[in-house]
Amino acid sequence: xxxxxxxxxxxxxxxxxxxxxxxxxxxxxxxxxxxxxxxxxxxxxxxxxxxxxxxxxxxxxxxxxxxxxxxxxxxxxxxxxxxxxxxxxxxxxxxxxxxxxxxxxxxxxxxxxxxxxxxxxxxxxxxxxxxxxxxxxxxxxxxxxxxxxxxxxxxxxxxxxxxxxxxxxxxxxxxxxxxxxxxxxxxxxxxxxxxxxxxxxxxxxxxxxxxxxxxxxxxxxxxxxxxxxxxxxxxxxxxxxxxxxxxxxxxxxxxxxxxxxxxxxxxxxxxxxxxxxxxxxxxxxxxxxxxxxxxxxxxxxxxxxxxxxxxxxxxxxxxxxxxx
Amino acid sequence: xxxxxxxxxxxxxxxxxxxxxxxxxxxxxxxxxxxxxxxxxxxxxxxxxxxxxxxxxxxxxxxxxxxxxxxxxxxxxxxxxxxxxxxxxxxxxxxxxxxxxxxxxxxxxxxxxxxxxxxxxxxxxxxxxxxxxxxxxxxxxxxxxxxxxxxxxxxxxxxxxxxxxxxxxxxxxxxxxxxxxxxxxxxxxxxxxxxxxxxxxxxxxxxxxxxxxxxxxxxxxxxxxxxxxxxxxxxxxxxxxxxxxxxxxxxxxxxxxxxxxxxxxxxxxxxxxxxxxxxxxxxxxxxxxxxxxxxxxxxxxxxxxxxxxxxxxxxxxxxxxxxxxxxxxxxxxxxxxxxxxxxxxxxxxxxxxxxxx
Numbered sequence: 165x166x167x168x169x170x171x172x173x174x175x176x177x178x179x180x181x182x183x184x185x186x187x188x189x190x191x192x193x194x195x196x197x198x199x200x201x202x203x204x205x206x207x208x209x210x211x212x213x214x215x216x217x218x219x220x221x222x223x224x225x226x227x228x229x230x231x232x233x234x235x236x237x238x239x240x241x242x243x244x245x246x247x248x249x250x251x252x253x254x255x256x257x258x259x260x261x262x263x264x265x266x267x268x269x270x271x272x273x274x275x276x277x278x279x280x281x282x283x284x285x286x287x288x289x290x291x292x293x294x295x296x297x298x299x300x301x302x303x304x305x306x307x308x309x310x311x312x313x314x315x316x317x318x319x320x321x322x323x324x325x326x327x328x329x330x331x332x333x334x335x336x337x338x339x340x341x342x343x344x345x346x347x348x349x350x351x352x353x354x355x356x357x358x359x360x361x362x363x364x365x366x367x368x369x370x371x372x373x374x375x376x377x378x379x380x381x382x383x384x385x386x387x388x389x390x391x392x393x394x395x396x397x398x399x400x401x402x403x404x405x406x407x408x409x410x411x412x413x414x415x416x417x418x419x420x421x422x423x424x425x426x427x428x429x430x431x432x433x434x435x436x437x438x439x440x441x442x443x444x445x446x447x448x449x450x451x452x453x454x455x456x457x458x459x460x461x462x463x464x465x466x467x468x469x470x471x472x473x474x475x476x477x478x479x480x481x482x483x484x485x486x487x488x
Numbered sequence: 489x490x491x492x493x494x495x496x497x498x499x500x501x502x503x504x505x506x507x508x509x510x511x512x513x514x515x516x517x518x519x520x521x522x523x524x525x526x527x528x529x530x531x532x533x534x535x536x537x538x539x540x541x542x543x544x545x546x547x548x549x550x551x552x553x554x555x556x557x558x559x560x561x562x563x564x565x566x567x568x569x570x571x572x573x574x575x576x577x578x579x580x581x582x583x584x585x586x587x588x589x590x591x592x593x594x595x596x597x598x599x600x601x602x603x604x605x606x607x608x609x610x611x612x613x614x615x616x617x618x619x620x621x622x623x624x625x626x627x628x629x630x631x632x633x634x635x636x637x638x639x640x641x642x643x644x645x646x647x648x649x650x651x652x653x654x655x656x657x658x659x660x661x662x663x664x665x666x667x668x669x670x671x672x673x674x675x676x677x678x679x680x681x682x683x684x685x686x687x688x689x690x691x692x693x694x695x696x697x698x699x700x701x702x703x704x705x706x707x708x709x710x711x712x713x714x715x716x717x718x719x720x721x722x723x724x725x726x727x728x729x730x731x732x733x734x735x736x737x738x739x740x741x742x743x744x745x746x747x748x749x750x751x752x753x754x755x756x757x758x759x760x761x762x763x764x765x766x767x768x769x770x771x772x773x774x775x776x777x778x779x780x781x782x783x784x785x786x787x788x789x790x791x792x793x794x795x796x797x798x799x800x801x802x803x804x805x806x807x808x809x810x811x812x813x814x815x816x817x818x819x820x821x822x823x824x825x826x827x828x829x830x831x832x833x834x835x836x837x838x839x840x841x842x843x844x845x
Contacts, residue, residue, distance in 0.1 A: 226625050226659025233629015269607035270598035271824035305825050329827040357839020405839030
């Protein structure tokens with residue numbers, strides 16, 4: 165199987181869906197002639213032209229609202245946010261219009277859009293550009309939230325997101341764009357709402373999403389090599405819908421769980437999973453559920469400190485040792 | 489009747505010369521229906537039959553009726569929360585609208601939307617939106633969809649004078665001009681953004697619509713008291729959208745007789761009773777149109793009274809329908825959230841979508 169980058173996997177998914185469905189339109193800042201601020205849309209404008217790949221002004225509320233309106237007439241916009249942090253100026257459009265229009269119309273309208281872009285810290289750009297809004301967008305019934313951790317998942321999930329008839333918030337990670345994974349050449353889809361066992365183990369479940377999955381895989385190697393602990397790594401892949409069964413199956417087997425996320429801890433994704441686990445797997449647990457999240461302060465600029473603000477394999481190992 | 493409106497030459501505009509006597513009577517009937525619907529909804533709101541807010545359209549009827557009377561198959565409508573008038577003007581029934589106010593399962597949104605959120609996509613009516621100016625980029629998107637699909641149409645996107653200071657409206661104007669989209673922003677300027685008068689809420693030189701100048705968008709100011717003028721000037725904008733795929737901003741001067749909403753505690757404080765009375769007496773678009781049609785010999789006072797009685801009867805019947813309709817069942821809380829779940833597709837069946845105890 166060829167090795168391709170996370171960025172190329174996204175690019176391939178977009179190209180394939182543009183080819184498959186003439187209603188799919190890419191919109192966003194610098195997505196066309198500039199080839200994408202992070203080059204995710206590279207070459208698409210040259211290949212598909214002005215109608216299918218559309219540059220917008222720096223006007224997130226305007227163009228996301230425009231995409232939502234267009235989707236009501238059957239266009240399927242895939243809108244790029246240069247950073248998910250910029251979604252905050254479009255929050256009303258995303259939450260009130262994309263998230264609620266189906267409900268408030270009694271099911272007469274649906275909103276088949278994808279909003280995608282990077283949602284991560286760790287790139288020395290300070291607090292305003294480092295937000296991870298998966299928790300509060302997943303808090304909105306009507307929205308779906310997806311956070312792929314590998315190139316393989318990124319491609320299969322993005323294709324499913326574009327075909328989905330509900331609004332999907334697709335959160336990528338700039339630190340993963342250049343990383344490579346094996347991705348098959350033939351077409352495949354990964355459905356939303358299915359978690360993935362990224363590494364099998366028997367002693368503890370490390371449950372994560374996005375780049376925190378990669379952190380967990382490194383931690384699992386350290387745990388095995390240095391402490392003879394076999395960790396299972398569960399990648400949520402999609403936050404809403406959530407694959408509770410895969411999480412529960414793992415915890416019922418290992419009896420211990422550490423939840424890892426680059427989200428902030430308070431009301432974060434891990435907090436939701438912890439509440440679910442204590443309710444549904446209380447008797448299976450041999451230790452309290454533990455969490456490793458971003459350190460609970462705005463994202464710091466100073467590069468060495470920012471590195472330790474995000475979860476590291478070492479912090480995950482320490483947390484595992486505290487309950488094993 | 490004393491009025492600021494002289495019998496203008498707009499009656500001679502081509503689009504108005506096409507009106508048959510029946511067309512003119514239909515316009516009168518539509519305005520009476522909206523007025524009566526609002527009166528009946530107010531009555532039941534005050535008896536506690538409905539919750540939430542109720543933003544009444546009384547006084548502004550000529551705007552929705554005049555503009556929407558011009559629309560064709562590929563023309564679309566979207567508005568804000570003062571949405572009952574537009575809903576009736578596009579052809580929604582009083583029954584489905586009244587039932588929605590009562591929160592009943594027979595409402596246009598199955599009782600899930602309420603007063604501010606009426607929808608009828610089958611009539612090209614896309615709401616009904618609660619957040620001030622939040623609908624302005626959606627209207628742009630409807631126009632985008634028309635252009636994308638190669639259809640000759642337009643979107644009439646209504647907003648109040650209080651919405652012109654929201655950022656999304658300005659973003660929408662920029663995008664509309666930049667992309668060449670057939671959207672017509674209709675500012676229904678009733679003089680008050682909630683309890684704040686126009687002069688206290690907006691800085692402008694000659695008109696609100698003139699702000700469009702900065703975005704290189706054509707604009708016009710319209711006297712909402714004169715249905716002929718509303719139609720004539722809106723038609724120019726529609727033709728611009730249809731033939732040239734370009735946007736327009738129209739500012740229609742109008743007035744609302746009730747507060748911002750019925751729950752507006754200061755409704756009688758920020759403007760004088762005399763001001764309201766002056767409008768009702770001298771500037772009421774419904775009465776002015778009716779008077780005009782009597783002068784033209786299109787209706788008799790007796791026929792006008794009959795039209796009004798019919799509208800009242802229809803509104804009363806819609807309230808009875810709403811009262812007798814059932815509330816939505818409890819399981820309705822979880823339908824219409826996700827398309828894929830409602831349709832039980834493979835995607836809708838996978839993973840947990842709702843997080844209840």
